[in-house]
Amino acid sequence: MNRNEILDKVTQIFHDVFDDDSIVLTDETTAKDIDDWDSLTHITLISEIEEAFNMKFSMKDVLGMKNVGEMLDILEQHQ
Amino acid sequence: MNHYTYDEIEVGHEESFSTVITEEMMSSFRNITGDENPLHNTKHYAESKGYPTNVCFGMLTASFLSTMAGVYLPGERSLIHRVETDFVSPVLLGDTLNITAKVQKKMDTFRAIVLHVSFKNQNGLEVCRAKMRVGVLD
Numbered sequence: 001m002n003r004n005e006i007l008d009k010v011t012q013i014f015h016d017v018f019d020d021d022s023i024v025l026t027d028e029t030t031a032k033d034i035d036d037w038d039s040l041t042h043i044t045l046i047s048e049i050e051e052a053f054n055m056k057f058s059m060k061d062v063l064g065m066k067n068v069g070e071m072l073d074i075l076e077q078h079q
Numbered sequence: 080m081n082h083y084t085y086d087e088i089e090v091g092h093e094e095s096f097s098t099v100i101t102e103e104m105m106s107s108f109r110n111i112t113g114d115e116n117p118l119h120n121t122k123h124y125a126e127s128k129g130y131p132t133n134v135c136f137g138m139l140t141a142s143f144l145s146t147m148a149g150v151y152l153p154g155e156r157s158l159i160h161r162v163e164t165d166f167v168s169p170v171l172l173g174d175t176l177n178i179t180a181k182v183q184k185k186m187d188t189f190r191a192i193v194l195h196v197s198f199k200n201q202n203g204l205e206v207c208r209a210k211m212r213v214g215v216l217d
Contacts, residue, residue, distance in 0.1 A: 040160055043189050043212070062188045
């Protein structure tokens with residue numbers, strides 16, 4: 001799966017979790033850009049992404065991710 | 080009450096309990112919430128809609144998710160994060176609910192567990208199911 005395909009899959013997860021199909025993700029997207037992206041929703045996002053990609057983020061991954069681009073970097077590395 | 084720590088819980092761990100939906104429960108729920116819908120409160124009305132007796136409030140059924148997390152799994156250290164619930168069949172006044180939760184997933188980073196919870200009535204019919212994420216406090 002290339003980075004664009006990963007982005008499409010992650011975007012779908014964001015649409016489902018936030019129930020908002022208008023969300024457009026870029027590498028620079030952060031929690032400040034999306035309404036309702038709070039600490040509890042973040043756990044839901046991480047959980048849904050882990051299930052969709054059949055992987056587990058490490059504590060370092062979760063604490064270190066600053067934006068969607070860094071999330072995609074981690075998912076690319078798990079390919 | 081159980082006192083499981085996060086490390087003591089494994090994927091596949093199950094806990095169960097049973098309860099009976101009584102008039103007193105229905106009355107208390109109505110008083111707390113102000114839900115006076117006649118489907119729950121008037122037998123005659125429920126019968127007119129094709130039910131044998133009063134239909135239990137869906138949220139009263141779901142309230143036993145609180146009991147599952149807070150008393151059984153994990154018990155004392157519970158902090159509910161999220162609940163998704165499907166009410167798949169009506170629960171009636173007088174029904175016995177057998178409620179079973181199974182740990183589907185552990186989220187080490189967040190010290191949370193994901194539970195699949197199934198509610199079955201006295202006839203073995205699934206009436207409600209839920210997915211619940213519960214934090215396990217230190």
